[in-house]
Amino acid sequence: DVVMTQSPLSLPVTLGQPASFSCSSSQSLVHSDGNTYLSWFQQRPGQSPRRLIYKVSNRDSGVPDRFSGSGSGTDFTLKISRVEAEDVGVYYCMQGTHWPLTFGGGTKVEIK
């Protein structure tokens, strides 16, 4: 199985400051169809997960442009340019290239 490793486990952030999350995979996530199926999800307390980014860098409709995704192959990053209070929650990466699909362990964001 492809192992997805996220860091850090926990990220205390200051409002208005940037934040960065890392996700690495044990194998390349480039699919034979040419796509890289790496997505990022946000799960706020008490809510369902919500997709923010798909195929590495495509931001979902309604997601603030302060969120951006980048990376290739096995190393990926989610960045928040200026953290807001509503960004508190757990962030997960997921690979959809190889069976079984796998998630990273998550990064918990809290406000300092």
Add this chain to the structure above:
Amino acid sequence: EVQLLESGGGLVQPGGSLRLSCAASGFTFNNYAMSWVRRAPGKGLEWVSAISGNAASTYYTDSVKGRFTISRDNSKNTLYLQMNSLRAEDTATYFCTKEVRVAANWGQGTLVTVSS
């Protein structure tokens, strides 16, 4: 607007069975592969199972193979997860998702508790 509404969760004894349902609306259901994903208390997300749009292909994580069966009724726009031989470690909130490889949309989840 895409809507996914899970139901069927509850308290069940170890070794028991449950069938989860996910009612879908707002999109052409049979055009999309669907998944079940779970989150155990205090843990992260875990992909459980997926099914193609025409139900010809199904996929499972190793820990549920032989115990869980995913299916769909495209005439009813509904996804199912039949869970047999349930174990304490299956306790989780179960979510259905649209578009397997990118999990575009998620339901609100249904809680399954396996306990005596």
